[in-house]
Amino acid sequence: MATQNEVIFRLARSSRSVPRARALAHAVLSSWGVSQGTLEAAELVLSELVTNALRVRVPSDRQVGVRIARSLEDGLLRLEVSDAGSGRPEVRVPEDDETGGRGLLLVEALAHRWGVEERTGGIGKTVWAELKAPDIVAEPVGREVAAVLVRPGQWVRVWGEWRAVRTVDTGPYAAGGLAVVLGLDDGSALRVNAAEPLTVWNGGSSSAREGGEDEPG
Template sequence: MTSSNDIAFRLPRSRRSVPRARALLHAVLGDWGVGQETLDNAELVLSELVTNALRVPTPGDRQVGVRISRSVADGLLRIEVSDAGGGCPEVREPGEDETGGRGLLLVAALAHRWGYETRPAGIGKTVFAELKAPDIVAAPEVREVAAVMVRAGQEVRVWGEWRTVLRVRSEQYAADGPAVVLEFDSGPALRVHAAEPLAVRVEDPCG
């Protein structure tokens, strides 16, 4: 889905935003190689933070902001949820007969570190939680190379998504010179001019 180290999106003030946020998180963390336990914890944390943000009274119809980032060097996953409301988030310990109020208690239990910051621009605050993610993987480097340089086993971005190259063979265009045919793990083959630039993922040798 993405090779960057962070992704940000905005959500409308709707109950449907909670499952939508979880689905987006699941897609991002799957691309980052995060293990199931970390994924489950991250989904719980994000659900609680988004739910709390949706409950906060805000001026107008302000949306909720979400940012997910990773630090491979520190083995940390950071989740941020921003809203335009006031107040300070505090952990509560509800009584046995109370059915709610345990959201931040759960966040505090699952997170390596959590807290909140006032937003430097605009009104409101950002609540963040950092989770230990020792299995998180580094973002592969993306380079543009001529099609003739592509090799089997590499990932190439075609038709808006990444495909793994299974086989490369050369052909001759009728008038335009040499061509390259790339066969992928899924979908049709791609025939392009040998000099056509293609985006290729290159794994970090130091990662």
């Protein structure tokens, strides 16, 4: 199987999406072999970026996109969080009695560099941050198994993204044989031949799979 150098998922506009993003980042970065210090810094940076994206005033059905990528050659981790809102976040220095407003200060302190880009082919923006991670390793996140072996609670890579598997059913396949029908977290279903290979990921911590409709899609 080819080395997986990025993980893409979506989060609902819910406060529960922040700990889910952290749990997913922890699972991905642990599998990539980053040091504990880099892992903790990346979790904090991603938490702040997701928190800011959730505060943007957009319709509640607009999800937050997250991309975690690595560059083995450059020894860099890249965290991207996209939202449908306008404007550009700016670093500000809050007053001593303010309880918030320090998120981007933290990002600026922990990241090698960060910035904002317009979303390609869509509305809104992407806020990104890169962290130095010279210890990342070239190992795949997922593994290939026959579709019939996929289980609820795992993640499956389809349509270029990771999606949580909610249900697994079987039935006749149109061309003959057995079909597997995977109910996914966004309400869609994937129907494939039982023997078709799919890339799956156990998702690491169970906290990344709690709840229902708020999972990344």
